[in-house]
Amino acid sequence: MPKNNNNKKKNIAIGAGVAAAALLLGVASYTATKPDEPSSVTAEEEPAADVSADPQAGVYPELAKLARRDGKDPLAQGRADAPVVMIEYADFKCGYCGKFARDTEPGLVKKYVDEGTLRIEWRNFPIFGEDSERAARGAWAAGKQGRFWQFHEAAYAEGAKEKGFGDGRLKELAREAGVKDVGRFSDDVKSAAATAAVKKDQEEAYGLGATSTPSFLVNGRPISGAQPDEVFDQAIEQAAAAEDKAGKK
Numbered sequence: 001m002p003k004n005n006n007n008k009k010k011n012i013a014i015g016a017g018v019a020a021a022a023l024l025l026g027v028a029s030y031t032a033t034k035p036d037e038p039s040s041v042t043a044e045e046e047p048a049a050d051v052s053a054d055p056q057a058g059v060y061p062e063l064a065k066l067a068r069r070d071g072k073d074p075l076a077q078g079r080a081d082a083p084v085v086m087i088e089y090a091d092f093k094c095g096y097c098g099k100f101a102r103d104t105e106p107g108l109v110k111k112y113v114d115e116g117t118l119r120i121e122w123r124n125f126p127i128f129g130e131d132s133e134r135a136a137r138g139a140w141a142a143g144k145q146g147r148f149w150q151f152h153e154a155a156y157a158e159g160a161k162e163k164g165f166g167d168g169r170l171k172e173l174a175r176e177a178g179v180k181d182v183g184r185f186s187d188d189v190k191s192a193a194a195t196a197a198v199k200k201d202q203e204e205a206y207g208l209g210a211t212s213t214p215s216f217l218v219n220g221r222p223i224s225g226a227q228p229d230e231v232f233d234q235a236i237e238q239a240a241a242a243e244d245k246a247g248k249k
Contacts, residue, residue, distance in 0.1 A: 059242075064220030066204065068121060074143035077109065078119030083243035084236050086118060089125040089205040090214040092135035092155045092165065097214045100226035101156035108232060117240050122152070123201035125213055134189070135165040136198045141188035142179050150177035219243070 067085035070076070086108075090097040105120075112118035124139060126132030135155060142151035154160065154176040163169055167186070174185045188194055205215065208222075216223040216232075219239035223231065 058221050059239075060220045060222070062220070063208070063217050063222065066217060067119075067219075069119070073121065074146055074148045075122040075124075075140070076119060077149060078113040079116050080119065082113075082116060082119035084112070084118045084219050084239045085121060085217075086219075086232075086236070087121045087123060087217040088214055089123045089201070089208075089210055089216070091124075091126050091128055091132050092139065093126075093128040093132045093161050094213040095161075096226040098156045098158075098161065100214055101152065102158070104226065104229050104232060107229060108236070111233075112236055118236055122148070123205060124198045125202055125205040125210065125215070126198065127211075127213060131165045133198065134167070134170060136201075137189045137194040138165065138170040138173065138185075140194050140197050141185045141191075142174055142177055144188050145179050145181065145185065147174075147177045147179045151179070153177070 064085075066087060068076075069080045069085065071080040090100075108118065108120070113120060122139075124136035126136040139148055139151050139155065142148050151173055154173045155165075160173075165173075167189075170189060171182055171186060174182050179185050208215075212224065214226060218232070218235040219242070221235055221239065223235060
C-alpha cells in the first residue's frame with residue numbers, strides 16, 4: 001500500500017465511534033487490490049464482514065451522517081431520501097473494486113436502488129498513485145456531463161485497468177461512456193475543481209482509517225472488501241428494517 005502523509009491521515013473528528021470504525025475499515029489490506037499483481041483470491045476467501053443478527057450491532061450513527069443526500073450529486077444513484085445509504089470508497093485501479101462493480105453492484109441496484117430502498121454514494125479514493133488520481137478526476141469530469149456511472153462501468157470492465165488511465169485512455173473511456181463534449185471533459189480532468197473534489201473524498205476516507213479498497217458504510221455500518229452478495233443484502237435489509245422501526249415509533 002502507498003505511504004500516507006500526516007495530512008491524509010488526519011482525523012476528521014466526526015465523533016465517538018470513529019476509532020472502532022477505523023479498526024474495521026483499516027484492518028484488511030487485500031493483496032488482490034494491487035494493480036500490478038494478479039491474484040487467485042476470491043471474495044469468498046476474504047475475511048468475513050461482521051454483520052450480526054442484531055440490526056444495531058456495529059452501526060455508528062456518527063458515520064451515517066457522512067451521507068450527503070444531495071439530489072444533484074452525479075456520483076450517486078438512488079433517491080436522496082432513501083432509507084438506506086451505502087457510501088463506497090473505491091479506486092479504479094483496484095481489482096476487488098472492479099469485481100464488486102461487475103459482480104455485486106448491478107444486483108444491488110436492481111434489487112434495492114430501483115425500488116427505492118437504497119442510495120449509493122460514490123467517493124473517489126485513489127491510493128495507487130498518479131494513474132488512480134487521473135482515473136478519479138476522469139470519473140468526476142464524466143459526472144459533470146451526467147455520465148459518471150457509464151464511465152464507472154467502462155473503467156471497471158474486464159481488462160480496463162490493465163490499459164492504464166493516461167490522458168488518451170481517459171478520452172477513450174469518456175467516448176465509450178457517451179460523454180458528449182470530450183474537449184470539455186479533458187479540461188475538467190485537469191481542473192482545480194476536479195483535484196479538490198477528489199481530495200475531499202480521499203481525506204474523508206483516510207480520516208475514517210480506511211487503508212484498502214473497496215470500503216463501505218451502510219447507514220453507518222462499516223464493511224471492508226468486496227464481500228459476498230449476501231453480506232451486502234443482510235446489511236441493507238437490516239438497515240432498512242431499523243429505519244422502518246424507527247419511523248413507526
